[in-house]
Amino acid sequence: MTPPQEDPPPPIREDDRDTAVRRLQEAYAEGHISHGEMDERLDQALVAKTHGELVRALTSLPAENAGTTSTIAAASGRIKRRGAWRVPRFLKVESAFGKVYLDLSQADFEHPAVDIELRLEYGRAKITVPRDAVVDIGDLETVWKDARYEPPRHPRPGGPRIRITGAMGFGRLKIRHARR
Template identity: 70%
Template sequence: MTPPPYGPPPPISEHDRDTAVRRLQEAYAEGHISHREMDERLDQLLTAGTHGELASVPASLPQGSPGTTSTIAPAGRIRRRRAWRVPRVLKVESAFGRVRLNLSRAVVEPPVVDIELHLGTGSARITVPRDAVVDVEELKAGWKAPRYRAGRRYRAGRHSRPGSPRIRISRAVGMGRLKIRHARR
């Protein structure tokens, strides 16, 4: 029989909590959990009082590679930036909110990425990698035409190189506005 521990358990370090939060953010960015699940688990992480409570949240996250399709459909604002893994098909649905997708620092593994955009009355801004080739031919705009000018600088062959991602943006933009631009660096 082991003797009982003396004193209270050691407090949770800031590093341990940050590591758990980072793992949760990665699972969300990879499409393993929904926005609602991330909010619930983040609340659990931030209010965990013991190491056991803290460790249970990352342990309960799904493992394995993300699917080829990821759907983002909150009621409010959508924002993806910094380093995140882009799935083969990304479905973005927003009735009233604001959408900000920055793919310039994202990990884009598939050679072709389809972004299916269902935008109501909100606005959307999509920043693509500098060397990406953008295709908006399948995009239907209701009120305002999307703002995307490929121009000479971004035509295929100018800044693109073999293996450059091809971003196809399709579906419908209702009363909202869509702006697509290439990253400057």
């Protein structure tokens, strides 16, 4: 009598792998793992063939806080946030037609790293960040005009890390650091 054959484990979906990579990058940005450890774990996640191998790459990371994502959306018109407002860990901004203005200079950052995902078809966006913020726009896709951002000449340490991703259709993103 032959033993019953076990079904092979289901393949890893790309969404699962992308989620693992994002969690590792967040853990690094928040200071939970070192740069070398992030590189090592990213390698594990990218070559993982089973869910068990993928889970091992995420071992000892803090649990995800699902309640820190917010979405601001408008079909047309203006999206505006300024003054003292609480910035979530993940902020998604969606607008088909209209202008977006986010002033983060007086905002309350609950997390040392913030991801802002822009989904703008037409219209422009202007984001004012704190003087000591570190801004990354490397993963932002622009169709018509490039984003305008000039990092400060003498950056101050200790500020929030702001990563801006997403896609901009026909409009421009302008980022500036607050003067005071």
